[in-house]
Amino acid sequence: MRPILILTKNLLTERWLQEQLQLLNYEVFCSVTMLKHLQLNPNRPKMIENYQAIIFSETLTNQEIRELQDSVDHENNLLVRKFNEEPTIKEKEVLADLAIDTWIYEDQSLDILRELLATRLSRCQSRTLNNVFFLYQKDDSPKSLMEFKSGLTKKERLAFECLMESETGQVSRDGLCHYIWKGDSNNSRLTQISVLIKRLKYKLEEAGFQNGMIETVWGYGYKLSPKLVQFYSQEAMQ
Known part of the structure; x- marks a missing residue:
């Protein structure tokens, strides 16, 4: 299982999330340095290709996330936005524009976090494990x-x-x-x-x-x- 990456400006802010993810048996890497490298070199996806999920901390602005779009693999990386509290309807609408897959917030129950990640990550993992290339699926004829x-x-x-x-x-x-x-x-x-x-x-x-x-x-x-x-x-x- 590939690890999860948390991009943040302050490591202390991520203690709660890091502990919760580790309780769920995920390998977690929380980094300020990686964020700075990506901001300086946004066209270097290999820096984060080994992570199954990328969590953008609440310490990052929406504009900073936009500027990191070229650094992530939108197909094989699960993109998660972290909030201090449950996001508003307006904030959720902004997430769609940022190409964010899902969101989490501080003090979210471990049960909800567990099921959310299990469901979302399974989709990414199924694609990553599929290394055989065909023009179309075996069981379906492609549409005109x-x-x-x-x-x-x-x-x-x-x-x-x-x-x-x-x-x-x-x-x-x-x-x-x-x-x-x-x-x-x-x-x-x-x-x-x-x-x-x-x-x-x-x-x-x-x-x-x-x-x-x-x-x-x-x-x-x-x-x-x-x-x-x-x-x-x-x-x-x-």
């Missing part, structure tokens, strides 16, 4: 391009079309921003790009495709699997 696109939101569809229309199948995050919003990129839009790509990956799996149809090109953007492009190109010619 028209069927797949009909289940996308407007922005998801634009992001998918941008990747499909690229000659190389590879598009920068700035390029996706220009395609979707017809304007320059900013922190808010770049965060939304991370969320859109995460949703597209999920919906491709739901459509019958194997994990890995969209790859992250660290420090640049995203790349669509050539097999997926070929699959839908052949469909268009029929």
